[in-house]
Amino acid sequence: MTDEQMRLSKDIVADGFGLIAAAGYINNEGGQAIADAATELIEGGCGTLLIDLDGTRIINSIGVSILLEIMEKLLEDKGRLAFCNLTPTISKTFEIMGLVQYATVYPDRDTARAALAGDAAV
Template sequence: MVNFNIYIEEKENYVVLKTDGYINNLGGRAIADKVEEYTEKGFKHFVINFEKSEILNSIGACILIEVLDGLLELKGKLKFSNCIAIIAQTMEIMGITKFVEIYETQAMAEEAMQADIKKS
């Protein structure tokens, strides 16, 4: 069995999710569940840091698309950081990067998120 963990950093206006492990159906569902948990608390903006995840399969990517769709309905924002090349390529192939910006570091993603929140 593959271990998957999510570490949460709750900020003033957004939440950072740090993934650790393989993002397949179980990892993707864990991300979706955490996003749902925090949207129920009133959050609608999220940064996902993939630094400790080296694999994203198509099922995991499809679940991320579901997460994105839900956030777009809430007029929320989603940003990704620390993606290795293969994960970034998977996201591009799946069309996710048309709606989500990928940043080299979490700090850069958070800075962009804060700027977007101020604009809205």
């Protein structure tokens, strides 16, 4: 649970649709790594981002604050942000901090991709 090393991958899975898979401790460094990957995907033309947190069990508010900044950047560009594979505690933390007001949460990656298919050719 307390494996701190962030393991991250990013991919453009369809036109305009970017996927980030992040597992590890979302602190300032982990949050920034996700933000950097998100920025690359957004600048590469992705208006829809899915962040898969399968394997992430521990977060802190500084890391989540950085995710809030990604969300605001996407919203400025009329983009869309979604998360999947959240633990109940991470889901509750996102709810408290307001991420779920603007981002959609899905139980798993397949469900997310199917749901987001209407916005991008997934």
